[in-house]
Every structure is written in structure tokens, then in C-alpha cells.
Amino acid sequence: MRLRVKELEEQHLAFRNSLICAFNQLLDLKDISTGVHSTRLAEWAIRVARKLNIPEDRIYQVEVAALLHDVGKIGVPDAILKKQGPLTSEERAAINRHPEYSWSILRLFPGLEEASLYALHHHENFDGTGYPAGLKGHDIPIVSRIVSVIDAYDAMVSNRCYRKGLSHGEAIHRLLESTETQFDAEVVRTFIPIAEQEAADVFAAAGTSTSAVL
Ligand SMILES: [Fe+2]
Numbered sequence: 001m002r003l004r005v006k007e008l009e010e011q012h013l014a015f016r017n018s019l020i021c022a023f024n025q026l027l028d029l030k031d032i033s034t035g036v037h038s039t040r041l042a043e044w045a046i047r048v049a050r051k052l053n054i055p056e057d058r059i060y061q062v063e064v065a066a067l068l069h070d071v072g073k074i075g076v077p078d079a080i081l082k083k084q085g086p087l088t089s090e091e092r093a094a095i096n097r098h099p100e101y102s103w104s105i106l107r108l109f110p111g112l113e114e115a116s117l118y119a120l121h122h123h124e125n126f127d128g129t130g131y132p133a134g135l136k137g138h139d140i141p142i143v144s145r146i147v148s149v150i151d152a153y154d155a156m157v158s159n160r161c162y163r164k165g166l167s168h169g170e171a172i173h174r175l176l177e178s179t180e181t182q183f184d185a186e187v188v189r190t191f192i193p194i195a196e197q198e199a200a201d202v203f204a205a206a207g208t209s210t211s212a213v214l
Contacts, residue, residue: 016111020064023071023105030075032081037154042066044150044194045143051190052142054066059113064106064142065118067148072101072119096131099123118143122151137184145184148193149175163207168199 001214024038045066046059073081076098080091084110087095099120121135121144128136156171166174172192178183 016093016109019109020067023068025069026074027068030074030078032070036083037158038067041147041150041154042190044198045146047194048146048187049143050189051077051186051194052146058143061112061114061118065122066116066147066150068106068115069102069119069151070098071105072098072103074105075101095178096123100132117141118147120144122147124148126179126184127181130182140184142184142187145187146191146210149183149187152186153191153195168195171195 008162027038042063043156045062049059049062073095076094080094083091098175099122102122103116103120106112106119109116118141121133121140124133124140125142126131126137126140126145128134128142153175155170156174157165159165172195175183175188175191180187
């Protein structure tokens with residue numbers, strides 16, 4: 001009997017992991033995030049979370065939140081998502097709904113309720129000016145604060161079709177400049193040595209010359 005329960009638990013976990021991979025692939029197909037990008041984000045998030053003493057039994061939720069926080073972008077029309085140049089206020093509002101869409105998708109999976117809340121709050125700002133809830137400081141879940149910093153760094157250093165990525169140094173400078181307004185200073189301080197260690201890999205993946213690193 002105990003063996004059967006264990007077998008069912010393993011099947012359930014394997015099924016859930018396949019679903020997560022499938023969603024990740026969907027994001028890749030929609031060009032919302034690429035496989036390398038999201039795996040990297042998840043690794044960084046886990047390392048920051050461990051350094052901030054987030055208990056091991058919550059690390060899985062950190063990984064899922066880092067991988068799938070933007071899954072709700074599937075609900076935003078491509079014409080808006082990929083628009084180059086300034087957005088109208090309606091277009092901006094449509095994009096800003098993606099954390100709620102992410103939440104509404106992830107919460108449907110038994111066992112991912114916690115990760116769905118982290119996804120919901122990944123665009124909150126430390127000073128309360130973010131969305132969707134305008135949460136402030138430590139009212140924002142710590143995992144959402146981690147995803148916010150890592151995602152911003154990754155977006156800054158990645159090349160986009162319409163602009164070249166920033167250097168590692170410039171990206172770190174901008175993170176530090178926005179601590180206490182957009183980002184949690186403790187999370188930024190924890191992330192910097194990790195980013196520094198991995199900058200060479202990041203820039204190789206982002207398609208930037210490694211000589212531009214640091
Ligand atoms: Fe997002």
C-alpha cells in the first residue's frame with residue numbers, strides 16, 4: 001500500500017514537471033522567453049533564494065515562479081507584445097494584465113498555488129508604485145522580489161532586435177540606482193556576486209562579446 005502511494009506521488013510529480021516543461025516550450029514558441037533564458041533565470045532565483053535562507057521545501061515554488069512568471073503574456077496580443085516604439089495607455093494596460101493572467105493559469109495546478117502568487121506580484125515595486133496590487137516593501141512576497149530583480153537584470157543585458165543589451169556594469173548600476181524604489185536592496189546585494197560570477201556565460205548567451213563583460 002505504501003509503495004502504491006509512493007508510486008502515485010511520483011507519477012503526479014512527473015506529470016506536473018512535464019506540464020511545466022510544456023508551458024515553458026509554449027513560451028519559447030511564442031518567443032516570450034527562450035529555453036536558455038528561463039533556465040538561467042530559475043538557476044539564479046534558486047541561488048538567491050538559498051542565500052536568503054528560503055527553506056528548501058519552498059525552492060521548487062521559486063523555480064516554477066522564475067520559469068513561468070510571464071506565462072500570462074500568452075493572453076496579450078502579439079501586436080502589442082512585440083510592438084516597437086511607444087505604447088498607448090490601453091496597450092500598456094493590456095501588457096500590465098499579464099501577472100494576473102499568469103496567476104489565473106498557475107493557480108489551477110494543484111501544488112502550484114504558492115508559485116501562482118509569486119507570479120502575480122512579480123511587477124510590484126518596493127515603493128508601492130508597481131502592479132497589480134501596489135504592494136509595498138516586505139508585503140511583496142520575497143520570491144516575487146527576487147524574480148523582479150533577476151528578470152530586470154536579464155532584460156537589460158539581453159540583446160533585443162531593436163537595441164543592444166547593456167553591459168554587466170551598466171545593468172548593475174541601474175539595479176543599484178533603483179533599490180528602494182523598484183527593487184529590494186537586500187535582494188540586489190545578494191544577486192550582484194552571482195551575476196558577476198556568471199557574467200561571461202550570460203553575455204555569451206545574450207550574443208554579446210565577452211570582452212564587454214564587467
Ligand atoms: Fe512580467
